[in-house]
Amino acid sequence: MDCRSALLEAKGDMEKALQTLKERGWLKAAKKADRVTSQGLIEAYIHSKGRIGAMVELNCETDFVARTDEFKELAHNLAMQIAAQDPQFISKEEVPEGADVEVETTCLLLQPYIKDPNRTVQDVIVETIAKVGENIKVSRFVRFKLGNKVASK
């Protein structure tokens, strides 16, 4: 392959990669990552007839977006995800250094999304950011399992 073809191929790969990022909303999301998220919703989900409960705070930038169906649905699905998948941390950054944990199952944002295991929870949040046009963050969550006060987070 000559130099020109190699360059064209590299450019093609780059464009493809950018297109993929664009499609997945990651570029839009990255631009909004530093925006202040002080609004949002507290949502809870009770599972297994009261044997498991999860509560999450999901933040966005304005109360207007917090009232949209997309945002409400995301908050609800995240509470369900936490109840079902028992994450211990929000993101990889929260895992203490040297902790012996499997990050993909332990961090909420890296877990396969329960409603579509081909995507991560972060993918789903990014898609909602692209849809509603505001930064979105999970700021905290808690999960109670009946009779399991010490062991559960």
Next chain:
Amino acid sequence: MDCRSALLEAKGDMEKALQTLKERGWLKAAKKADRVTSQGLIEAYIHSKGRIGAMVELNCETDFVARTDEFKELAHNLAMQIAAQDPQFISKEEVPEGADVEVETTCLLLQPYIKDPNRTVQDVIVETIAKVGENIKVSRFVRFKLGNKVASK
């Protein structure tokens, strides 16, 4: 007053006090206070259109009692109480020594019950213990207020 009348009056007072305790269910409750409570319910309550959320674990002795309307109602009302009254501790015993807090407003069990401020939350729990015939305990709770991650419990 001679000795006999004094004794009779004292006996009368004692009986009256016992009667009051009995009516309020405290004697029944005291007898059950050491019984193991490993069953129960996790209940959550979302207030103010998603701006406040509370989750509570309420325990009893058997799954049978956990499924009764009385128990479910108590769990629901406690989650509501926590959302509305923002307690920091379950009971007086949890307050760190020397902490500068007003116990009656800070401890869930000592707070006036929101649905009837003439009774404390503990009074209401004791009444349910008397009704369902099992020990009942609040083992933990959590409250989220939107945008208030650090300050709230």
